[in-house]
Amino acid sequence: MTTTTLAGHEFHVNDEGFLTVPSEWSEELGAALAAQIGIEMTERHWEVVRFLRADFAEAGETATLRRVAARSGVPVKELFVLFPQKPAKKMAYVAGLPKPHGCV
Amino acid sequence: MTTTPTAPAVVPNFDDSASEGRKLAIICSKGSLDMAYPGLILANAALGEGVETHLFFTFWGFDMINKKTMGDLKFTMLGNPATHMPQGLGGLPGMTALATSKLKKSIADLDVPEVPEFLEQIVASGGHLWACRMSADMNHLTEEDLYDEVEAIISASDFIEKTAGAQLLFI
Numbered sequence: 082m083t084t085t086t087l088a089g090h091e092f093h094v095n096d097e098g099f100l101t102v103p104s105e106w107s108e109e110l111g112a113a114l115a116a117q118i119g120i121e122m123t124e125r126h127w128e129v130v131r132f133l134r135a136d137f138a139e140a141g142e143t144a145t146l147r148r149v150a151a152r153s154g155v156p157v158k159e160l161f162v163l164f165p166q167k168p169a170k171k172m173a174y175v176a177g178l179p180k181p182h183g184c185v
Numbered sequence: 186m187t188t189t190p191t192a193p194a195v196v197p198n199f200d201d202s203a204s205e206g207r208k209l210a211i212i213c214s215k216g217s218l219d220m221a222y223p224g225l226i227l228a229n230a231a232l233g234e235g236v237e238t239h240l241f242f243t244f245w246g247f248d249m250i251n252k253k254t255m256g257d258l259k260f261t262m263l264g265n266p267a268t269h270m271p272q273g274l275g276g277l278p279g280m281t282a283l284a285t286s287k288l289k290k291s292i293a294d295l296d297v298p299e300v301p302e303f304l305e306q307i308v309a310s311g312g313h314l315w316a317c318r319m320s321a322d323m324n325h326l327t328e329e330d331l332y333d334e335v336e337a338i339i340s341a342s343d344f345i346e347k348t349a350g351a352q353l354l355f356i
Contacts, residue, residue, distance in 0.1 A: 087194045098195035117196045146233055147306060148296065157309035166235035167199050174197055184226055185297045 088113035092177075099174055103137065106177030115175045126163050126175075129155050133176040143173050145183040200235075208237045208351035210344070215356060216248030218258040218288055218300075219265075224356045225303045232310035239351065240307070241344045242335075243317035246356075247324065250316060250332045255301050260288045301332070308334040315339050315347070 085094050090113070092105040100106055111130055115122050122130075132153035136144045146169045150157040164171035169181050209231045213224040224240060231238045248254040262268045262275030262284050274280060289299070298306060308314065316331055316338045328338060339347075 083195075085194045094195060096195070098197045117194065118199055145296075146310075147298070150306075150309075157306055161310060167233065169233050170197070171199060174199075183296075185229055185295070185303075 087117070099179060100177035101179075103134075103177055106134075111175050111177065114177070118171060118174065120164065120171070120175065122175075123163075125155065125159070129153055129160065129163060129172055130176045133172055133178060137176070137178050142183075143176075143178045143181040145169060145181045145185060147185050148183075206350075207235075208239070208348060210239050210241065210348035210351040210353045212241045212243060212353070212355045213246035213249055214244045216245030216254070216258060218260040218285060220356060221246075221249050221258055221300055222292070222297075224354070225300070225307065226297075227354065228307050228312055229303070229310065232307065232312050237351075238307075238311075239313045239315060239344070239348050241315045241317060243320050243341075247316065247320045247326070249300055250304070250314065250335050251324075251326065252330060252332060255304075255332060256299065258285075258300060260285045304332060304334065315344055317341065317344075 083094055083096075084091055088110065090105070090107070090110045092110065093101045095101050108127075112122050115126070120126065129149060132149060133144055136148070136152065144152070146157060146160060149155065149172065150160060155163070160168045160172070164175075173180050209228070211224045211228055213221070215221065228238050228240055242250045248258060259281055261281045262270055263272065263281075265275075266272075268275075268284075275284075293299075297303070304314065314332070314335045316328075316335050318338050318340045321327065321338045328335065331338075
């Protein structure tokens with residue numbers, strides 16, 4: 082486990098760059114992480130990220146794309162617009178959570 | 186906590202060039218519930234990884250996109266040794282219905298959608314659905330009879346042309 086610094090925040094990451102300690106995350110860091118992958122956060126992005134954080138706290142694992150679409154109120158199509166190409170992984174990265182394990 | 190030296194921020198490689206322009210073609214040729222899912226799950230996974238994905242429904246796979254049957258695919262124990270049950274049991278009245286409802290329940294328990302809703306999610310994720318011309322002709326079906334999001338009824342050669350350079354899965 083490595084520590085890294087971004088925008089004045091020090092946090093633990095795995096070798097891919099995903100946070101390994103979810104509690105080290107803050108919204109300010111989330112915005113900095115998003116910028117790293119070319120995403121500028123809008124209120125709609127935040128809705129998704131806040132849902133992921135809350136759901137992770139409750140369920141103990143990162144929500145899959147289907148779960149996000151079904152429960153956050155942001156449809157699949159829009160998730161692909163907000164977090165292009167690889168939405169599930171990008172959302173998790175910005176939210177400071179592990180990649181989702183579920184298949185669907 | 187012991188302090189480890191801080192490394193420069195690592196950014197996940199979300200847009201690596203290896204997956205750029207990657208395409209996947211999945212041929213769905215089976216109409217039973219258990220054989221419908223592998224194609225749907227793999228298509229969904231590929232789309233989530235940014236891979237352009239095309240599904241071609243042919244022969245019994247037509248049941249997956251036929252409005253009349255798509256919500257009512259069945260699973261049978263008959264001829265399936267992987268259920269590890271005596272084959273004779275599968276032939277008893279009501280066994281296919283029972284096996285189908287058990288499988289449907291196991292799938293729903295994992296929060297995996299039924300076939301029509303799964304197709305909807307695949308299309309929302311940017312997936313392309315194509316129907317086989319010969320299967321449509323054999324069964325006297327037109328686009329009217331098929332799931333609305335099926336883009337067109339096309340010939341096998343059209344599908345091969347559309348998926349030039351794609352990796353291919355036959356299910």
